[in-house]
Amino acid sequence: MKKPAVDYREFRLSRLNEPRFRHVWLLAGWIFYFALYFLTENLIPAERCHVIHCALDDAIPFHEGFAVLYCYWYALLAGSLAWFFFYDIRGFKRLQVYIIITQVVAMTAYILWPSIQNLRPDHFDRDNALTRLMAFIYSFDTPTGVCPSLHVAYSMGIASVWCRTKGVSPVWKAGAVLSAVLISISTAFVKQHSVVDIAAAIPVGLLAEYLVFGPTRLRRWIERSGRE
Secondary structure, three states: OOOOOHHHHHOOOOHHOOOOHEEEEEEEHHHHHHHHHHHHHHHHHHHOOOOOOOOOOHHOOOOOOHHHHHHHHHHHHHHHHHHHHHHHHHHHHHHHHHHHHHHHHHHHHHHHHHHOOOOOOOOOOOOOHHHHHHHHHHOOOOEEEEOOOOOHHHHHHHHHHOOOOOOHHHHHHHHHHHHHHHHHHHHHHHHOOHHHHHHHHHHHHHHHHHHOOOHHHHHHHHHHOOOO
């Protein structure tokens, strides 16, 4: 069994600034994200939002089978962060910083240019576990704040970090890339996102890609701290 990179049994809040535990600070990004998510979901009225739609959206039918891939994203995200957190600190920093960058860009867009999509079906032609699952997701996840898609941007980051991690098999890396593609496609088939949202997420992911992996000070900080 792989040995954890850090012995978290020794972690205390008073040790957050020690070199071996500093990366834990990055988890605070989720606190700010969920706070902004709550505000944008509840304080921006739908009438202020710009409708996101393109002709291709109408050609893509709803299919509840893609709910499996759509929800798989949650497990992939949590599982990847957890694995890197315990076994590859530099990988954790790469992925979490990538996510924070996409969160900042997306939340800024949601606030300055609110978006909404009206693609969700009025009713489901079939009644099964997957349609009930999508009905549940629709009930708490409003169709606002959709462009760009964080489902897509996060998936890009997950695949990118796995592909750059040493010691990971080519099959696993290929699986990460395939997962990112299929998850992105699934957002359109479960009518959670327009194709426009998917396309808009690509430059956001590329920006994060450059900042995290390009010749930037941020990359130097990640690489340096990953060796602490």
